[in-house]
Amino acid sequence: EAGVAQSPRYKIIEKRQSVAFWCNPISGHATLYWYQQILGQGPKLLIQFQNNGVVDDSQLPKDRFSAERLKGVDSTLKIQPAKLEDSAVYLCASFGIMNTEAFFGQGTRLTVV
């Protein structure tokens, strides 16, 4: 089966600019996650979708971050405006009912300068 697709792979922006990341999970996977991984730290869950509904966004900085999964398939994560501390790798993962593990994309490395 095809894996989790993310784009872009790399992005460099200036602080206060906006940026968007895209994720296409494995076909049929109902659960989709966005994680933020800052260098030297473990992945931190930003938001979790079950189909097109948000089930956990408790750690999403909602004043600047937003995410959607309108049709319950692919998802976008947006940052507006970006801050220096948003520099990180943004990981998307999906989990299917019939699976026993989450599958991760390659991530988007964001550098805010």
Place this chain on the structure above:
Amino acid sequence: AQSVSQHNHHVILSEAASLELGCNYSYGGTVNLFWYVQYPGQHLQLLLKYFSGDPLVKGIKGFEAEFIKSKFSFNLRKPSVQWSDTAEYFCAVSIMIKAAGNKLTFGGGTRVLVKP
């Protein structure tokens, strides 16, 4: 809410040495446990997982982990490491929340450097 702690942030050892990485979690209910590895410049890959049954789990590349329920631990081991095991290792816990799917939480990671 569940949490995961990994005791060692950095481990340095020589080839052929044995490796053990500690992982403890906090959650009173049923959990599924994972170890992921991230090689330099690469994405997360699953090393092994525990769902039920034998608490000693064998994974890829000679790694194994033991689930000790009474200690809320899931330590990773490898009897003899190779230079290619240089990577960052993450312990993760998932709990199943009805109608919300699996909530997957990671530890802070342990960076392992194997000297040739």
